Structures are given as structure tokens and as C-alpha cells.
Amino acid sequence: DRRLAGWETFADWQSYYVLYLGTVSAVLFFLVLGMEVGFQTTLFPRATRATSACFARAHAIEKHLQHLQGRPDDHMSQVSDKVAKECQPFSTEECEMFWTSIRNGVKALFHHGSQECNKHEKRPKVHYADVVQFARRSFSGLEEKRVAKVTLERLGDLVGRVTVRVRTARDDASAGFGAKENVDFKPVDIQVTFEPGEGAKAFDVTLLPTDDSWSPTRWFRVELVEVVAGDAVLGGPTVASSAVSTPSVRVYVLQDENFPGCIPQKRLDSPNADLWVLVYYMKERITSRGRRFFKALLGVCYRPFHSVVVTPIVLNFMLDWAARPEEGGSYERIIMLVSVQAFSALLLRYADLLQTRNRGRTGGTRQVHRQQLLAKLLLMEHVEQYAYPGTDWFYSALMNVDVMAKDAYWQLFVGIESLLGLFYCVAVLLWKAWYKAANSGNEFNAGNLLAAVVLLIMGPTAFVSIGMRRRTTRYLLENRMDGEQQWVDIFAWLAQHGRSIFAVGVRETAHLDTAFGCATKDFCKWHAKARDYTNDSTWITKWLGAVSYILVLLWASTRLYETRAAIISTPFDTGDCVMLIQLFGKFGKYLQKLSNSFVRLQKGSVSIMRVARLLRLPEMKSLSDQAWSELESSPARVAGIDHGHIVFTGVAFSVPVGRKSLGLGPMSNLDLSNGPPISLPLGKVIYVTGGTEGERFTFLSLVASLVRPTSGS
Structure with a gap:
């Protein structure tokens, strides 16, 4: 207010408050800064006296302002003179006293700091221990080279000899990717010694081959356990783990093998690659399943024994003894034959239970292959994941894996069962011919082998005919799978992303419907061709079986009639006729089953090759390149990173x-x-x-x- 004492007086009054606030701020700053240098005993009392003067002047201004309230204008000049008299600026002595106290405090602060610096300079030089550490956080080795190199480095003065202990261990954070001791690698627990002046040292971990089955990249840990001798400490890069307190790194066992069963590349490049793929796939499945595979096979193999051996022989003797009691028929023998049939039925039930629990079509095959595809996706680097579209992965995991389980792995059991059934048919016919000749006292009649010869000719004829159609069958099945994959791709995309689109316009709806319709039409065309062609292949054996059954029915009935009419003297009983007709019926059944299994194996081969092309993609390519480069590198070069x-x-x-x-x-x-x-x-x-x-x-x-x-x- 200019009425107080004019503009000049107001400016002087404002300057006091600015000086007051600046002084208080400076005092607080140096008070905090000088806590450790004796600031309280030097600067604080002097600054307090200077600040008290500021408080006194401010108090005088405040008191006169209160005195002015309610006073008339004629007293203004008197009050102005009084304020100007009492609110004089700091004197020269007071200003000198204030700034002297500031200078003394700063000098004390710097004097104390210089003393501390001098103390550090006078300390003797300390020798620090060397640091032994891994050269990197991860190392890698190629399984085909059978070795992984791990490099240690030593940092420091490199004076004296230092010995450290290292060992291998299973990685707790590996889940299904963990490498196993004595399966994937040989465990190591050794001491590594650094000579004076030596800054790097490498040691080898032996990798064990797994040539029988394909597996993704696996890893294990290598730990720096302790310093055995020398002046050193452990340090360096390490893999974080709550269960491991010592420095550790991961070692990756990289795979460079073909699926299935580590099949050689020359087999894949051969014209019969589809057959070789089946052979190596079956070999891998047998190795993977182990004892469970043979348990399931034992259960499967008993079914043809029951139906081809036990049942026809029991029926043959039952009819012979019942029709002609004078030749040894009795109640005891009949009861014995019935007991044999009943016991065989009990064994058949146990065999079926054994193969059902051990065959492993879902958990042992389908999910194993799906886990392999998932592992490959997880371990591939970014660029390699785009080698094939995502629909190839989805279709392979959903459909191709299912075909591999039903039409490849399981058909191995069906094929062995069918081959055994055919073998039992021929063996029983040969046994029956020998048994008749031995019991009748007559010489062995070569005509009794006619039926067995017919069976031996039928089998190879059927398979040669189916084998000639193999390449066309494969071509049709591949195109059928391509067509099926197209509509699966459209449907899966809409089911997955349809909710995030919120709304689809009329044109988009029509476009999706048209695309799905075209894919369905293309799929149905190839499906019909593949279905008809494979069905014709199975009918080759059906016709052969039917024709042979008709011929044997005619021959056996004529032979029985001639024996009963005494036209021929060679014995041919009713049981012989029934058993012969039954065996030919069984032979036709197993021949048809075997040919159908052969056709389905071709379908399984196509699915195996489609899954194999995905599992052969490179994984962890950067680590693989690093492993190849380190095979020829020195430890010093690796440690110099x-x-x-x-x-x-x-x-x-x-x-x-x-x-x-x-x-x-x-x-x-x-x-x-x-x-x-x-x-x-x-x-x-x-x-x-x-x-x-x-x-x-x-x-x-x-x-x-x-x-x-x-x-x-």
C-alpha cells in the first residue's frame, strides 16, 4: 500500500523479507551439510545471531503494520518516519559477521574432506583375490559330435595356481526338456586347475547318443562348486535358481537328427522313402514303448491262436468222436474238449485285457507326438516358425497324429496278428495232413497239401497287386489331406478370431461361406477318389479270399461225398471237411485284414512324412551355429567375450x-x-x-x- 510510506518504503520493506527467507534457507542448507564436520560448533551460532537480527527487523515491521490499522491519514507521515528509522538495513559490521560465518563453515567442510582424502591416499595397496567364473551363461553341444565344451575364465592378477571344482546336475527348471544322467550325458565331477598366468580353461562333457528315437533339444546344469586351492573366489554369470547357491550355467544338447527314429538322409532321398519312414517309425515306437509294447503284442497274438488253432481242432475232434463213437469217442473226451475251449476263452479275455492296457495309442502315441510338435514350436527361433503356416502345425497335431496312431502304430499290431493268423492256417492244414497219415497207417498223400499250397499262393499274389498301386494311393491321400486342411484352416480361424471381430458384414459373411464351400468341394473330390481307390485295393484280397473259399467248399464237399459213397478209399471225415472250410474262411478273413492294414499303413506313412517335415526344422539355430564355431575355437577366444x-x-x-x-x-x-x-x-x-x-x-x-x-x- 503506497499510503504506508511511499513506494520506496514499500520496496525496502519487501527486500527485508527476501533477505530474511534467503538467510533461513542458507542456514538450513549448511546445517544439514555440516552435520559430520563440526558445523554445529562453528557456523551455527554465528548464523543464529545473524538470523536473529532479521527476525527483529521483521517483528518491528509487523508491529507497525498492526499499529496502522484504524489510524487517520494525517498520521501516515509520522508512522513512515518511525518505520524508516527503526527498519534500517543491516550495518556493515552485521553483514561482515554473517558472510564471515559462511566462509568459516565452508572452509571447515573442505578441510575435513581433504583430511579424509589424505587418509585414503596413505592406505597401503590391497591385493584382491582372482575371480573364477564361467565364460557365458549357456553353452551348447551337438549330440552327433558327442561332446559339449564348457569354458571357465580367471580374472585378476593371475598369480599362483588356482583349482576349482565343477560338476554336472539336472536342471530343476527344465520340465520335459531336462537331460538325464547316463542317458543323455555322462555326469562330471572334476577339478579344473589354472596355472599361473592362465586366464582360460575348458573341459568336456561327454554326450551320449540317442539313435533309436528322436527327441528335442534338452539341457542340464554345470555348477562351480568351490575353490579347492589357491587365492580366488567364485563369480561371474550364473543362472538364477532358488535351489542352487553356487554359480551355474546351462548346457544345451542340440539335436540334428531326422524324424522318425533318426532315419538317415539317404533313406529319405530314396524312391521308397515312404516305406523306409514306416520301418524307422515302427522301430522308434517299439523302442519308446519298451516292455509295454511286447505285452500288448502278446495279447494281440493270442487272438489268431484261439480262432485258428484251438477252435477248429476242438471242433474237428468233437465231430469225429461224436459221429463215430467206435473210434474212441466218449463222454470224458467230449468234456475234455469243452474244457479246452473254455480255458482258451478265459485266456482270450486276459489277452484282450493285456493288449488294451498296454497298447498306448492315445497317451503313448498321440500325446507323445503332440508333445514333440509343441516342443519344436517352443524351441524354434522366430524366423524358422514361419517356414510353414500355423495351419500345418494345427492340422498335424490334430489329424496327422491321429492317423499315425490308428493307421501306422496300431496297424503294426494288426499286421502281425494277421500274419500269425495266416501262418496258423497253413500250419494247421499241414499238421492235419500229417496226423491223418499217421493214424490211418497209409503213406503220406501229397494231395492233402493242396489246400496249403493254395493258401501260400494267395498271400503273395494279393500283396504284389496292392504294392503296384502304392504310388497312386499315396498321391491321392496327400491331395485328400491338403483339401481337408483347407476347410479346417477356415473353420479354426473363424472359431478362434470370430469373437474379436465383433461383427462381420454381409460381403465378409458371403466371402467366408464361399471359401469354406470351395474348400469343402475340393476336399470331397479328393476324398472320393482316395476312398474308391483304397477300397478297390482291399477288394483285391476280398475277391481272392471269396474265390478260394468257394473252390475249397466245392472240393471239400465233393471229397466228403465221394468218401461216403465209397467212390474213393482215402478217408475224409466230416470233421475234416468242416475244419478245412473253416480254415479257408479264416484265411480269407486274415488275408483281407492284412491287405486292409497294408493300405492303411500307406495312409499312415503320408501323415508321418508330414509331421516329420515339421520336426526336422532347425531349433535354437543360433546356439547350433555357436556350437559348431566353438568346436575349433580355443578356450582363450571363448573366454575373451x-x-x-x-x-x-x-x-x-x-x-x-x-x-x-x-x-x-x-x-x-x-x-x-x-x-x-x-x-x-x-x-x-x-x-x-x-x-x-x-x-x-x-x-x-x-x-x-x-x-x-x-x-x-
Whole structure:
């Protein structure tokens, strides 16, 4: 208010308050800063006296302002003179006293700091122990090379000899990917010694081959347990684990084998690759199932024995003894035959229970292959996942795996059962011919072998005819699967993403319906062709079986009539006729079953090859390249890796052509091979500029290891 004492007086009054606030702030600052240098005994009392003067002047201004309230204007000049008299600025002595106290406090602070620095400079030099650590957090080894190299490095003065203990262990965080001791690798518990001046040391872990079955990449841990001798401590990169307190790293056992059953590449390139795939797949399934496979096979094999051996022989003797009691028929023998048939029926029930519980079609085959596909997807790097569309993976896991279980793995049991049934038919006929000759006292009649010869001719004829149709069958089945995969793709996409679309317009609805209709039409066309062709293949054996059954029925009935009419003297009883007709009926049944199994095995072969092309994709490609490079590298080179930087040396990246480019988004080609190496420090903020947006995306993807450089490292 200008009425107080004029504008000049108001400005002087305002300056007091500014000086007052500045003084208080300075005092508080130096009070906190000088807590450890004796600030309380030097600066604080002086600053307190200077601050008291500021408080006194402020109090005088406040008292005169209160005195002015309610006073008339004629007293203003008197009050103004009084305020100007009492509110004089600091005197020269007071200002000098204030700034002197500030200077003394600062000098005390710096004097104390210099003394502390001198103390540190006078300390004797301390010798620190060396640090022994792993060169990296992860190592890898190729199973085909049978070895994984693990490198230790020693940091420090490298004075004296240092010995550390290392050992292998199972990784607790591996789930189904854990490598097993004495199965995937030989356990190691050794001591590694660093000589004076030696900064790197490597040791080998032996990897064991698994040539009988395909498996994904697995891993285990290697631990730095303790320092056995020397002046050193353990440190360096480690894999975090709540169960392990010592430094540890992971070692990956990389697979470079073909599915199924580690089949050699030359077999896959041969014209009969579909047959070789079946052979190696069956070999892998037998190895994988172990004793359970043979238990199931034992249960399956008893069924033809019951139906071809036990039942016809019991029926033959039953009819002979019942029709001619004078030749040895009795109640005791009849009861014995009935007991044999009943006991065989009980064994048949046990055999069926045995094969049902041990065959492993769902948990032992379907889910195993689906787990393999899932493992491959989890272990593949980003670019490799786009080698085939996602529908190939979905269809293979859903449909092809089911076909492999029913039409490949299970048909192995069916085929063995059918072969045994055919063998039992021929064996029983030969036994019957020998038995008749031995009991009648006559010489062995070669005519009794006619039926067995007919059976031996029918089997190879049927299979040669089916084998000639194998390539056409495979072609039709592949096209049928392609057509089925198309409509499955459309339906699965709509079922998965339909809810996120919220609404589909009329045109989109019509387009989806048309696409589904075209896919269905294409599938039905190839399905009808494959169905008819495979059905014709099975009818080859059906016709052969039917014709042979008719001929044997005619021959056996005529032979029985001639024996009863005494036209021929060779004995041929009713039981013989019934058994012969029954055996030919069984032979036709098992021949048809075997041929049908052979056709279904062709379908299973197509599914196996479709799953195999997915499981043969490379996994953890960067670790595989690293393992190949380290096979010829020295430990010092591996240990010389800079853990604090990402270094690009001669790096260039080219966007792949075709389906593999689908997952790269806006990335484009990038060439840094002509410039000097680029070193990116970790833990720092880096500013990247220049180039196009696609080049910057590529650069960031290379830094994050989402893609691998086409050249360079």
C-alpha cells in the first residue's frame, strides 16, 4: 500500500523479507551439510545471531503494520518516519559477521574432506583375490559330435595356481526338456586347475547318443562348486535358481537328427522313402514303448491262436468222436474238449485285457507326438516358425497324429496278428495232413497239401497287386489331406478370431461361406477318389479270399461225398471237411485284414512324412551355429567375450524370400559389413538414427537376437 510510506518504503520493506527467507534457507542448507564436520560448533551460532537480527527487523515491521490499522491519514507521515528509522538495513559490521560465518563453515567442510582424502591416499595397496567364473551363461553341444565344451575364465592378477571344482546336475527348471544322467550325458565331477598366468580353461562333457528315437533339444546344469586351492573366489554369470547357491550355467544338447527314429538322409532321398519312414517309425515306437509294447503284442497274438488253432481242432475232434463213437469217442473226451475251449476263452479275455492296457495309442502315441510338435514350436527361433503356416502345425497335431496312431502304430499290431493268423492256417492244414497219415497207417498223400499250397499262393499274389498301386494311393491321400486342411484352416480361424471381430458384414459373411464351400468341394473330390481307390485295393484280397473259399467248399464237399459213397478209399471225415472250410474262411478273413492294414499303413506313412517335415526344422539355430564355431575355437577366444557390450562385426541381413518373410513385419535389408565393428554398451541409453524405418527395425531385431544376421557375427 503506497499510503504506508511511499513506494520506496514499500520496496525496502519487501527486500527485508527476501533477505530474511534467503538467510533461513542458507542456514538450513549448511546445517544439514555440516552435520559430520563440526558445523554445529562453528557456523551455527554465528548464523543464529545473524538470523536473529532479521527476525527483529521483521517483528518491528509487523508491529507497525498492526499499529496502522484504524489510524487517520494525517498520521501516515509520522508512522513512515518511525518505520524508516527503526527498519534500517543491516550495518556493515552485521553483514561482515554473517558472510564471515559462511566462509568459516565452508572452509571447515573442505578441510575435513581433504583430511579424509589424505587418509585414503596413505592406505597401503590391497591385493584382491582372482575371480573364477564361467565364460557365458549357456553353452551348447551337438549330440552327433558327442561332446559339449564348457569354458571357465580367471580374472585378476593371475598369480599362483588356482583349482576349482565343477560338476554336472539336472536342471530343476527344465520340465520335459531336462537331460538325464547316463542317458543323455555322462555326469562330471572334476577339478579344473589354472596355472599361473592362465586366464582360460575348458573341459568336456561327454554326450551320449540317442539313435533309436528322436527327441528335442534338452539341457542340464554345470555348477562351480568351490575353490579347492589357491587365492580366488567364485563369480561371474550364473543362472538364477532358488535351489542352487553356487554359480551355474546351462548346457544345451542340440539335436540334428531326422524324424522318425533318426532315419538317415539317404533313406529319405530314396524312391521308397515312404516305406523306409514306416520301418524307422515302427522301430522308434517299439523302442519308446519298451516292455509295454511286447505285452500288448502278446495279447494281440493270442487272438489268431484261439480262432485258428484251438477252435477248429476242438471242433474237428468233437465231430469225429461224436459221429463215430467206435473210434474212441466218449463222454470224458467230449468234456475234455469243452474244457479246452473254455480255458482258451478265459485266456482270450486276459489277452484282450493285456493288449488294451498296454497298447498306448492315445497317451503313448498321440500325446507323445503332440508333445514333440509343441516342443519344436517352443524351441524354434522366430524366423524358422514361419517356414510353414500355423495351419500345418494345427492340422498335424490334430489329424496327422491321429492317423499315425490308428493307421501306422496300431496297424503294426494288426499286421502281425494277421500274419500269425495266416501262418496258423497253413500250419494247421499241414499238421492235419500229417496226423491223418499217421493214424490211418497209409503213406503220406501229397494231395492233402493242396489246400496249403493254395493258401501260400494267395498271400503273395494279393500283396504284389496292392504294392503296384502304392504310388497312386499315396498321391491321392496327400491331395485328400491338403483339401481337408483347407476347410479346417477356415473353420479354426473363424472359431478362434470370430469373437474379436465383433461383427462381420454381409460381403465378409458371403466371402467366408464361399471359401469354406470351395474348400469343402475340393476336399470331397479328393476324398472320393482316395476312398474308391483304397477300397478297390482291399477288394483285391476280398475277391481272392471269396474265390478260394468257394473252390475249397466245392472240393471239400465233393471229397466228403465221394468218401461216403465209397467212390474213393482215402478217408475224409466230416470233421475234416468242416475244419478245412473253416480254415479257408479264416484265411480269407486274415488275408483281407492284412491287405486292409497294408493300405492303411500307406495312409499312415503320408501323415508321418508330414509331421516329420515339421520336426526336422532347425531349433535354437543360433546356439547350433555357436556350437559348431566353438568346436575349433580355443578356450582363450571363448573366454575373451566382452560381457558388457554387444559387438557387431561385418553384419549384414537380407530379408528371406517366400513364406519365411511373413513374420518379419516392416524389416528390410541392412548392410553394416563395410563399416567398422559396432560396440553397444549394456546398461546405457543409446540413440540410434539414420536409415529407413525398416532398417531401424532390422537393427533392433538383430540387437534383441530376434533374427540372425545373414553374414557376420
